[in-house]
Amino acid sequence: MRSSLFPLAVTLAVQVLVSMAVVTVPVLAPAVAAETGASASHVGIFIAMVYGASMVASLVSGPLVQRFGAIRLSQACLVVCAVGLACVATAVPTLFVVGAIFLGMGYGPVTPASSHILAKSTPRERMSFIFSLKQTGVPIGGALAGALVPALVLWGGWRAAALAVAGACLATSISAQPLREALDTDRDPDRPLVIASLAGPLRYTLRDPVLRRLAFCSFFFAALQLCLITFLVTYLTLNVGISLVAAGLMLASAQAGGAVGRIGWGMIADHWGRPVRLLGLLAIAMGAAAVATGRFTPQWPAVSVALVCAAFGATAIGWNGVYLAQVARLAPPGKAGDATGGALVFTYAGVLFGPPAFTFLIGGGISFASAFVVLAVPAVACGLWLFWRDGNQNEPERGAPGKLENR
Missing domain, CATH: 1.20.1250.20 (MFS general substrate transporter like domains)
Incomplete structure (x- = not known):
């Protein structure tokens, strides 16, 4: 130990x-x-x-x-x-x-x-x-x-x-x-x-329909996650009217929720045995938290704001571990690292897309509150899709979860 x-x-x-x-x-x-x-x-x-x-x-x-x-x-x-x-x-x-x-x-x-x-x-x-x-x-x-x-x-x-x-x-x-x-x-x-070819990891992801679906959904999850991290402090100070120090503490609350969620959701997924369905539920929950965040006003008690931020973080930041573990389970034998690398291309694309899209919405005259809701809509849609597609079937474990990040 x-x-x-x-x-x-x-x-x-x-x-x-x-x-x-x-x-x-x-x-x-x-x-x-x-x-x-x-x-x-x-x-x-x-x-x-x-x-x-x-x-x-x-x-x-x-x-x-x-x-x-x-x-x-x-x-x-x-x-x-x-x-x-x-x-x-x-x-x-x-x-x-x-x-x-x-x-x-x-x-x-x-x-x-x-x-x-x-x-x-x-x-x-x-x-x-x-x-x-x-x-x-x-x-x-x-x-x-x-x-x-x-x-x-x-x-x-x-x-x-x-x-x-x-x-x-x-x-x-x-x-x-x-x-x-x-x-x-x-x-x-x-x-x-020597830099290895990057085509192989993408082939593993695109070839498998379940991996492809998870990777596609991760694009929107990651976009909402980065918008939370990037804009929460600015939104709280400029639109809700709280101090920079208090807004920083709210971001800390969201990050703390994410830290707890990353471990907690992984334990739940292992115990429940339905990681795809759990991802669907987390996506719906992160959308609800985004909507609640958009409803903040100066009259909200600080404790209530902190709790919503923590819930937003627990879902919008905490989903990654369940996602990466399921990608590894669905990978071909011995190819968990390659499949994870290919899936992360979609995830990183969401990271790249989310903050500029949020900035574009603000520049177009949409409020910060409405922009959070707009970015939440596709994440919730993906959550419903994953929940529906998972149905009553467990996805087979084709890879080795223990090699998730041994790339």
């Missing part, structure tokens, strides 16, 4: 910091907009650029892990994220674009690198649980950004807040150095950096 918890702690810390770095910019959006005069809704374009770079970086991370080692790559990711935040702190429009690209380049390879470490150190019978715990690093990092960054803004301004998070990334990168000798023993410095 001890041998698996040590690598888990290391990989979780890295995941938390890079996730915090990415979510820091949406939290800063109202303060940046107030100083620069730019629309706060433009943060949707920024996040789209982050995840576009992240998708490309994650696809090429395999050879980098094998040549340099997972810890060294994780250290590099933390440094690159710090550089990205430093670019944002300049408030120069061109460097905002550069900062988004750097943040994406730092965010993308972290999951493959951490999965490489955990696959070596985790007993097979505990792999699902350990990997689920590691995946909570994303909402935990977002919760820390929501809780701490507004306080840093009040303390020293938004530039100081961005640089403080950048400093935390650098400190974590340095602290990981003593671990490299123990965890990067399998690196091959002579391995050529």
Whole structure:
């Protein structure tokens, strides 16, 4: 147990910091907009650029892990994220674009690198649980950004807040150095950096009707998830009239709900044995939470707002683990990683589509509240589709769930 918890702690810390770095910019959006005069809704374009770079970086991370080692790559990711935040702190429009690209380049390879470490150190019978715990690093990092960054803004301004998070990334990168000798023993410095073909993973996904259906639905789930993370703080401060600090705490509440949901829904799916039906129910619930979020007014009690945000996070952020596990179950034998990679292309596409679509709706004169509802409609439709198609049949387990992220 001890041998698996040590690598888990290391990989979780890295995941938390890079996730915090990415979510820091949406939290800063109202303060940046107030100083620069730019629309706060433009943060949707920024996040789209982050995840576009992240998708490309994650696809090429395999050879980098094998040549340099997972810890060294994780250290590099933390440094690159710090550089990205430093670019944002300049408030120069061109460097905002550069900062988004750097943040994406730092965010993308972290999951493959951490999965490489955990696959070596985790007993097979505990792999699902350990990997689920590691995946909570994303909402935990977002919760820390929501809780701490507004306080840093009040303390020293938004530039100081961005640089403080950048400093935390650098400190974590340095602290990981003593671990490299123990965890990067399998690196091959002579391995050529050859990028494998990307057509194979897509073929596995598109060939199977159930995988194809899940991947298609994940596009809309991911779009709504990123709109929640990206625009909640701006919506609460500009439209509901609560302070930046309080709005950050509401985002932290949503992220905390997502962290609990990622583990809880996975346990329920395993116990119930109907993961597709559970995904359908989660999609309907996230749509209902989005509608409730759109109904916020200044008269709502803070506790009620926090509870709705937590429910929104538990569903719109918490669905990923159930989805990825089911993709692995449906994969051809020994091809769980390829099928997961192909399915994630659709998921990342939703990440890229969601925030710009939300920004477009706001630019067209639609309110933030209505935009949340518009993005919720296709997610609910997909939920009803999954629930109906699942019917009374269990999908066969054709793959090895334990190899979900061993890519």
